[in-house]
Amino acid sequence: MSVALDAPIATLESIPAHAASNLGRPPAAIKPRAVADRVLEAVQTLARRYPESLRQEQLADAARIACHVRWVLRRGAAIADLGGGIGLFTPACAALGMQTWLVDDFGDSVNRAHPIDSIGLHRPLGVRVIETPIRHWAEAFADESLDVVTCFDSLEHWHHSPRPVFAEAWRVLKPGGTLVISGPNAVNLRKRVAVPLGRSNWSNFEDWFYPEEFRGHVREPVLGDLVRLVRELGFEKRAVWGRNWAGYSGGDLRRVAVWLLDRALRPFPTLCSDLYVMARKPD
Numbered sequence: 001m002s003v004a005l006d007a008p009i010a011t012l013e014s015i016p017a018h019a020a021s022n023l024g025r026p027p028a029a030i031k032p033r034a035v036a037d038r039v040l041e042a043v044q045t046l047a048r049r050y051p052e053s054l055r056q057e058q059l060a061d062a063a064r065i066a067c068h069v070r071w072v073l074r075r076g077a078a079i080a081d082l083g084g085g086i087g088l089f090t091p092a093c094a095a096l097g098m099q100t101w102l103v104d105d106f107g108d109s110v111n112r113a114h115p116i117d118s119i120g121l122h123r124p125l126g127v128r129v130i131e132t133p134i135r136h137w138a139e140a141f142a143d144e145s146l147d148v149v150t151c152f153d154s155l156e157h158w159h160h161s162p163r164p165v166f167a168e169a170w171r172v173l174k175p176g177g178t179l180v181i182s183g184p185n186a187v188n189l190r191k192r193v194a195v196p197l198g199r200s201n202w203s204n205f206e207d208w209f210y211p212e213e214f215r216g217h218v219r220e221p222v223l224g225d226l227v228r229l230v231r232e233l234g235f236e237k238r239a240v241w242g243r244n245w246a247g248y249s250g251g252d253l254r255r256v257a258v259w260l261l262d263r264a265l266r267p268f269p270t271l272c273s274d275l276y277v278m279a280r281k282p283d
Contacts, residue, residue, distance in 0.1 A: 242272025
């Protein structure tokens with residue numbers, strides 16, 4: 001089932017030029033409220049274009065994706081996203097004026113159930129789709145050809161070392177280019193409470209036991225892992241931060257509670273559920 005590309009999208013022309021050029025700046029310095037609202041509106045518009053079976057899930061994820069887009073948004077910049085699947089991030093980047101590549105093996109169950117071309121969104125918006133194992137992602141790119149490489153909530157699923165994957169990010173990024181990596185925090189506050197009570201901090205039993213191939217979390221990082229990863233490869237750490245996205249898709253009371261908890265924990269990223277590191281390739 002395809003979705004018509006007929007609803008208007010907030011474009012970079014509707015966003016002040018100075019606010020759409022924040023590449024490499026840490027999140028605390030990014031965007032006035034009006035610009036954040038414009039980007040969120042654009043992402044929500046795209047979410048409504050997904051097939052009906054996926055639409056509500058994508059709308060519930062719009063706030064998270066809008067943050068990801070704002071953190072890297074720059075007119076005309078070349079960006080490759082690793083492991084983004086059929087999600088909103090790459091079509092949003094393309095719709096807002098970035099040269100965008102999506103690299104994934106599309107082996108997860110949701111990607112198999114909903115092939116990317118059946119959605120009818122990514123390629124029509126200009127996303128270049130590269131279907132390949134993540135270890136081979138950079139074979140399509142020349143040296144120093146990209147401004148940004150992103151990897152959101154993917155490395156925890158890999159059954160191999162992340163080192164060669166991000167070493168290739170160093171090769172293909174231009175001097176001054178930006179790398180953004182995120183992953184679920186292995187020691188977030190919820191897990192610190194749940195594990196002593198006997199609750200597992202790993203994937204659901206059903207997700208691990210029944211599928212022929214396990215695609216769940218293999219190794220979740222802590223903040224120190226992500227910082228060491230970028231530093232060992234020669235990147236300069238620009239910023240680290242935490243967010244707490246789980247729960248935003250629930251009812252009104254739950255969303256308010258999660259909103260309050262998120263803001264209380266942001267000064268303490270090692271307690272947050274979602275970790276982010278932004279790094280820069282030196283000039």
